[in-house]
Amino acid sequence: QVQLVESGGGLVQAGGSLRLSCVASGRTFSTYGMGWFRQAPGKEREFVAAISRSHGRTDYAASVKGRFTISRDNAKATVYLRMNSLKPEDTAVYSCAAGSTSLLTVPRGENEYDYWGQGTQVTVSS
Numbered sequence: 001q002v003q004l005v006e007s008g009g010g011l012v013q014a015g016g017s018l019r020l021s022c023v024a025s026g027r028t029f030s031t032y033g034m035g036w037f038r039q040a041p042g043k044e045r046e047f048v049a050a051i052s053r054s055h056g057r058t059d060y061a062a063s064v065k066g067r068f069t070i071s072r073d074n075a076k077a078t079v080y081l082r083m084n085s086l087k088p089e090d091t092a093v094y095s096c097a098a099g100s101t102s103l104l105t106v107p108r109g110e111n112e113y114d115y116w117g118q119g120t121q122v123t124v125s126s
Helices: none
Strands: 003-007 010-013 018-025 032-039 046-051 058-060 068-073 078-083 092-100 120-125
Touching: 003 092, 018 032, 018 092, 018 120, 032 068, 032 078, 046 068, 046 078, 058 068, 078 092
Parallel strands: 010 120
Antiparallel strands: 003 018, 018 078, 032 046, 032 092, 046 058, 068 078, 092 120
């Protein structure tokens, strides 16, 4: 079992920045590919970004590419999402997820993930 706890959400003006953190506990963090997803009110949950277990391979949704950066610190069992140039349409609950993947896989699909956090609210005002 893996427990995931997100933090760092909040209210920010358009154009601002936030950094989300997700701390994992339970099993060895480095054995999991990690990802961030978001869900806005009335919408389906969508992929935001993911990072491989090792070698820092990443993937991003087209809507956030160039503005968001995912990173991980295996020693701290933490994955981060740095969000710059935030837009009102980025408003959502952001959740991190962990998936048992091969070393260099960057998991993009929800079905590739085994564990999910509760989420943290990000609200971007115009």
